[in-house]
Amino acid sequence: MRVMDKNDKLMSDKPTQSTMADVARLAGVSAMTVSRALRPNSAIAAQTRARIFKIIEDIGYVPDMTAGGLSSRKSGFIAALVPTINNSNFADTARGLTEVLSAAGLQLLLGYTDYSLEREEALIEAMLRRRPEGVMLTGSIHTERTRHLLKNAHIPVVETWDSPNDPINHMVGFSNAEATKAMVHHLHARGYHEIGFIGGGSTEDTRGSDRLAGYLAAVAELNLPAGRVITYGLPPISIEHGGEALSMLIAAWPNVDAVVCVSDLSAFGALSECHRRGLKVPQNIAIAGFGDFDLSRWSWPKLTTVSVNAIEIGRRSGSILLEALKAPSAYNQIDRVAFSIIQRETT
Amino acid sequence: MRVMDKNDKLMSDKPTQSTMADVARLAGVSAMTVSRALRPNSAIAAQTRARIFKIIEDIGYVPDMTAGGLSSRKSGFIAALVPTINNSNFADTARGLTEVLSAAGLQLLLGYTDYSLEREEALIEAMLRRRPEGVMLTGSIHTERTRHLLKNAHIPVVETWDSPNDPINHMVGFSNAEATKAMVHHLHARGYHEIGFIGGGSTEDTRGSDRLAGYLAAVAELNLPAGRVITYGLPPISIEHGGEALSMLIAAWPNVDAVVCVSDLSAFGALSECHRRGLKVPQNIAIAGFGDFDLSRWSWPKLTTVSVNAIEIGRRSGSILLEALKAPSAYNQIDRVAFSIIQRETT
DNA sequence: TTGCCGCTTGTTATCGATAACGTAGCCGCA
DNA sequence: TGCGGCTACGTTATCGATAACAAGCGGCAA
Numbered sequence: 001m002r003v004m005d006k007n008d009k010l011m012s013d014k015p016t017q018s019t020m021a022d023v024a025r026l027a028g029v030s031a032m033t034v035s036r037a038l039r040p041n042s043a044i045a046a047q048t049r050a051r052i053f054k055i056i057e058d059i060g061y062v063p064d065m066t067a068g069g070l071s072s073r074k075s076g077f078i079a080a081l082v083p084t085i086n087n088s089n090f091a092d093t094a095r096g097l098t099e100v101l102s103a104a105g106l107q108l109l110l111g112y113t114d115y116s117l118e119r120e121e122a123l124i125e126a127m128l129r130r131r132p133e134g135v136m137l138t139g140s141i142h143t144e145r146t147r148h149l150l151k152n153a154h155i156p157v158v159e160t161w162d163s164p165n166d167p168i169n170h171m172v173g174f175s176n177a178e179a180t181k182a183m184v185h186h187l188h189a190r191g192y193h194e195i196g197f198i199g200g201g202s203t204e205d206t207r208g209s210d211r212l213a214g215y216l217a218a219v220a221e222l223n224l225p226a227g228r229v230i231t232y233g234l235p236p237i238s239i240e241h242g243g244e245a246l247s248m249l250i251a252a253w254p255n256v257d258a259v260v261c262v263s264d265l266s267a268f269g270a271l272s273e274c275h276r277r278g279l280k281v282p283q284n285i286a287i288a289g290f291g292d293f294d295l296s297r298w299s300w301p302k303l304t305t306v307s308v309n310a311i312e313i314g315r316r317s318g319s320i321l322l323e324a325l326k327a328p329s330a331y332n333q334i335d336r337v338a339f340s341i342i343q344r345e346t347t
Numbered sequence: 348m349r350v351m352d353k354n355d356k357l358m359s360d361k362p363t364q365s366t367m368a369d370v371a372r373l374a375g376v377s378a379m380t381v382s383r384a385l386r387p388n389s390a391i392a393a394q395t396r397a398r399i400f401k402i403i404e405d406i407g408y409v410p411d412m413t414a415g416g417l418s419s420r421k422s423g424f425i426a427a428l429v430p431t432i433n434n435s436n437f438a439d440t441a442r443g444l445t446e447v448l449s450a451a452g453l454q455l456l457l458g459y460t461d462y463s464l465e466r467e468e469a470l471i472e473a474m475l476r477r478r479p480e481g482v483m484l485t486g487s488i489h490t491e492r493t494r495h496l497l498k499n500a501h502i503p504v505v506e507t508w509d510s511p512n513d514p515i516n517h518m519v520g521f522s523n524a525e526a527t528k529a530m531v532h533h534l535h536a537r538g539y540h541e542i543g544f545i546g547g548g549s550t551e552d553t554r555g556s557d558r559l560a561g562y563l564a565a566v567a568e569l570n571l572p573a574g575r576v577i578t579y580g581l582p583p584i585s586i587e588h589g590g591e592a593l594s595m596l597i598a599a600w601p602n603v604d605a606v607v608c609v610s611d612l613s614a615f616g617a618l619s620e621c622h623r624r625g626l627k628v629p630q631n632i633a634i635a636g637f638g639d640f641d642l643s644r645w646s647w648p649k650l651t652t653v654s655v656n657a658i659e660i661g662r663r664s665g666s667i668l669l670e671a672l673k674a675p676s677a678y679n680q681i682d683r684v685a686f687s688i689i690q691r692e693t694t
Numbered sequence: 695t696t697g698c699c700g701c702t703t704g705t706t707a708t709c710g711a712t713a714a715c716g717t718a719g720c721c722g723c724a
Numbered sequence: 725t726g727c728g729g730c731t732a733c734g735t736t737a738t739c740g741a742t743a744a745c746a747a748g749c750g751g752c753a754a
Contacts, residue, residue, distance in 0.1 A: 060499030067710030152407030275647035414740030
């Protein structure tokens with residue numbers, strides 16, 4: 001039997017990714033020199049660096065960041081949680097965040113809560129195991145344990161897409177209630193008075209609940225007939241839900257002349273259902289969405305909606321996190337982003 | 348000045364996440380005992396475990412997997428690359444993959460290539476730095492360096508959404524060309540003879556190119572008039588591109604009676620453009636999509652499309668990876684998934 | 695009483711990298 | 725010639741966990 005040596009690659013039955021020590025051995029230098037070759041602005045002879053890089057390319061060596069991170073105490077990534085990725089708003093926010101972070105050499109670890117606070121808690125814990133350097137959350141309602149875990153992690157946290165009363169740390173968002181209120185006022189100004197609302201049937205989608213609350217407040221302010229609300233389906237509220245909810249709305253209140261939907265997806269479903277029923281939009285009924293999805297810009301007719309700069313929410317969250325990493329401060333940044341009513345063809 | 352001690356939490360200006368050693372000290376045991384308390388089926392007194400758990404909850408300790416992984420040589424990560432997440436097909440595949448992997452305690456590291464092979468290469472390298480235990484790719488065309496890096500990583504790789512001639516390792520997919528060919532035959536059987544194609548203007552979207560190739564092959568087989576192709580816009584081909592491409596198609600070949608679109612998104616854009624022009628679908632022109640997105644099920648009229656079980660692609664990829672991790676084998680799994688033509692209202 | 699076994703816990707080495715410090719060699723200048 | 729300073733490396737300790745082995749302890753049978 002042949003003698004096994006620690007440095008003998010043949011000894012292991014399973015081949016593995018090569019390490020910095022392998023590179024060092026082949027280059028005839030120490031591991032530390034390889035480490036230096038890999039980072040810019042470090043004292044190393046150009047010739048040595050070139051020799052090391054040649055070997056790195058040849059054997060396909062890729063440094064192990066988890067090992068490096070353990071030593072340098074930096075994981076190099078940020079955790080981000082969104083309710084679902086199957087929603088262009090949240091996808092845009094993730095994109096904006098990625099943009100800013102990757103420019104700073106940080107990676108994004110993305111998780112989906114499926115609109116569940118329990119899943120959010122479980123995800124937070126799973127991600128904290130990887131020691132992210134910062135966290136972006138969607139919404140401001142979290143379990144007690146989630147808050148406890150985040151506090152004890154001692155890393156910057158940004159809550160987004162909401163306007164929390166008691167932020168954990170930083171915040172980038174807006175009031176969903178105010179935005180929906182503005183849409184109701186807009187419809188009222190255009191002459192609609194029998195305004196209904198279509199939303200989801202879950203209390204865990206706090207943005208959805210806030211939008212309903214905003215609708216109710218506006219209807220009360222304007223002395224419009226109240227109660228024209230269909231809450232139906234579990235988040236994420238789909239196109240299908242929107243179509244079915246419209247049928248229910250019309251069945252319950254046949255004289256409804258406008259409907260505010262919790263999102264563009266449900267608005268699009270309602271629109272398709274109107275086509276199917278031969279209802280003219282907006283002549284017979286007006287439809288408003290929320291979110292300014294691609295869909296709403298190119299549907300027929302084009303959807304009136306509330307536009308939120310989703311990608312900017314991501315970018316600003318990224319900037320705040322980067323700033324907090326550079327210079328931790330006791331102050332929480334509260335960054336409100338604007339929303340606007342986009343009047344198109346459905347109202 | 349007070350004396351600093353290594354175990355003194357006050358010595359550092361910046362508070363950090365607590366470690367296993369902190370828990371051990373508070374519980375009056377060794378770190379190893381805490382480690383054992385954290386994993387099921389390990390020899391530890393129930394009473395000791397309970398005491399340790401109490402402390403863990405109190406101080407909000409979360410174990411550091413990167414450190415643990417270094418020691419146990421398992422990162423707990425699987426890397427997955429998709430062209431874009433703003434596409435319900437790829438989102439579904441990611442979802443299916445997550446489903447299977449998270450049940451096995453593995454996390455997904457998701458990246459978007461934006462349909463660029465260079466970005467794919469850069470992402471692969473970035474992800475390999477975190478030592479994933481397996482990789483899922485979309486498509487079968489990669490740079491030489493991507494292949495080199497993956498080979499040297501010695502981890503299982505699954506290529507998806509394609510039917511490669513020379514797979515790196517495993518594969519779960521189907522032939523995009525065959526699927527599109529089937530759609531053309533379907534349209535022909537329903538009596539359409541002036542069939543056009545709308546696709547993207549990039550060669551890096553290999554699935555798009557394969558679909559175009561399938562269309563061309565079918566048209567040749569059936570002796571239909573050829574050349575009715577508009578390739579327009581860069582991936583991801585959006586709703587907007589579809590609408591504009593339809594205008595171009597009609598301008599170039601006014602007697603086109605059916606159009607095969609590279610995806611449901613472009614098909615939907617084409618459909619909206621028809622509404623705008625007052626063209627009846629399918630009476631004046633038939634429209635077919637690809638992918639069976641939510642959109643196509645609920646648009647008006649409902650879109651005829653090619654259905655691919657995207658979530659199943661993710662699930663099977665996950666199973667193959669798990670299997671390969673348990674028992675590495677020399678054999679590459681080649682798993683073909685079925686596609687089907689869904690006849691709805693637009694053809 | 696002795697010896698063995700199983701249960702529970704501790705000790706030491708290690709994973710792959712980096713921080714911090716040490717040192718050899720070279721150059722220039724007094 | 726001698727010394728300081730710089731460059732280009734190497735050495736050692738360390739990050740936070742786990743693997744592997746060692747060991748204390750009580751119980752029970754011989």
